[in-house]
Amino acid sequence: MFTTGDAESVEVLLQVERKARGFLGVFQVxxxxxxxxxxxxxxxxxxxxxxxxxxxxxxxRKSMP
Structure with missing residues (x-):
């Protein structure tokens, strides 16, 4: 989380991990x-x-294809 210099908001950097499924999932991991x-x-x-x-x-939801 980062402050924006504005007292009314913050910037958030969120890491989203997908669940590995099948061979392709294991490869991606x-x-x-x-x-x-x-x-x-x-x-x-x-x-x-x-x-x-x-x-x-x-x-x-949008970050997961």
Missing amino acids: SIGLDERYVRFTVTSETVTNGSFPQQLQDLI
Whole structure:
């Protein structure tokens, strides 16, 4: 988590790892392709209006092919 210089938001760098499935999954794990990094901003408005959990779910879903 990084501050943006704005008291109303923070930048987040999230590592998302995929579950290895089958031979291709094991191969991806062995060469480090099983993880992705997602960077996003969380604002105080997102937290107070309750939309943060959905925002996080959407980001994780989109990062997984």
